[in-house]
Amino acid sequence: MLCEVLKLNDEDITDTTVPHTGLSTSKYYKLLWQILDAQFDSVIIILDEIDLMNDDSLLMKLSRAEEAGKIDCSIGIIAISNKIQYVDNTNERVKSSFQHKELFFKPYDANQLREIMHNRADAFQDDVLSDDVIPLSAAFAAQEHGDARKAIDILRHAGEVAYETGAEKVREEHVRQAQQHAEKDRFRELVNGAPTQAKAALLALTELSVNSDDDAFLTSRVYDQYEQICDHLDMDILSVRRFRDILKEQAFLGVLEIEKINKGSAGGIHLQNRLIEDPQVVRETILEDTRMQNWDDK
Structure with missing residues (x-):
């Protein structure tokens, strides 16, 4: 099938000029419908990293445009996200109109990551990488996240560690050190x-994670720990509502996960919070802040 890539607005076809500023949101949408109708019978709109949007109003407008009579052109949507629970958190009306079908793509495995990194090995001089460096870097990345960019980061960090220590070759021990550096850098x-308040909230969840066999904690329990930290550091204590907002913000950034737990009609619905990163790495990173270091001296 031959596909032709066109810019969204061809003024010769639509007679429409879209200014960068000066129009209301509703006017921009009206122009969008006009442009799509003028240029396409059907169109597929791809929204990458859709979880970064502040709300799902765009999905609502796109998925309901034809039904609402805004447009004659048929619209299909491909929404891409690393967060598999993204759709679960959208408005019920969006779910109904979106009528989505989920496709899951597995993370890269160690063999695939090894092949990708071999193609990047030319960043190093010949014979600098020992034979076990790329396989070990790939294994670390595959076990943790299967992310090619992060795997390459480990390889790059290993080279930097070897260079800083004056080593002639990049070896296994450099990869192991690089893995620790990469984790801290991503979180940092x-x-x-x-x-500071967000760091205190994260530190509260971290302390619970480090000192417990559990890995997920109710918001009320995290808040109790947060109050102890604020008392010790002589910080203002935020309200429970604002504290919850901070946790949601950190979940949005991918630092932690929040899961709804339904305990039935008697227990109600509660939120459980879980760190995504290694709690020890999180703790070390937070305590690099001089304001937070006093907590380590308690």
Whole structure:
């Protein structure tokens, strides 16, 4: 099948110019419907990393446009997300109109990651990588996340560790050190810019995770731990409602997961919180903040 890629708005066809600023959202949507009708009988719209949207209003408008008489063009939507529970958290009306079908793509396995990294080995000088470096990097990445970019990060970090220590070759021990560095770097990117209150909330969940056999905790229990941390660090204690908002924000960033637990008519619905990253790595990263280090001295 021959596919032709067109820019969304061809002014020669639509006689429509879309300014970057100065229009209301409703006007932009009206122009979008006009452009799609003018150029397409049917169109597939691909939304990558859809979980980064603040709400599901865009999905609502796109999935209901034809039914609502806004457009004659048929619209199909491909929504891509790393979070398999994304659709579960959307509005019921969106689920009804979207009528989605889920396709799951497995993470890369070790063999696939090994092949990908072999194609990137030319970033190193010849004979610098020992034979076990790429297989071990691939194994680490496959066990944890199956993410090719993160696997390449491990390989890059291993090279940096070897260079900094003056080694002539990148070896297994450098990969193991790189794995630890990569975990901290990924989390550090998310946490370093977080407000102090968010760090205190994460530290509360971390302390529970480190000191318990459980890995998921009710919000009320995390809040109790958070109060202890704030008391010790002489920080203001936020309301339970604001604390819940902070946990939701961190879940949105992919630092933790929140799961609804239904305990029946008597127990009601509760939220359980679980760290996605290794709790020890999370703890070490948070305590790099000088304000939080006093907690380690308690």
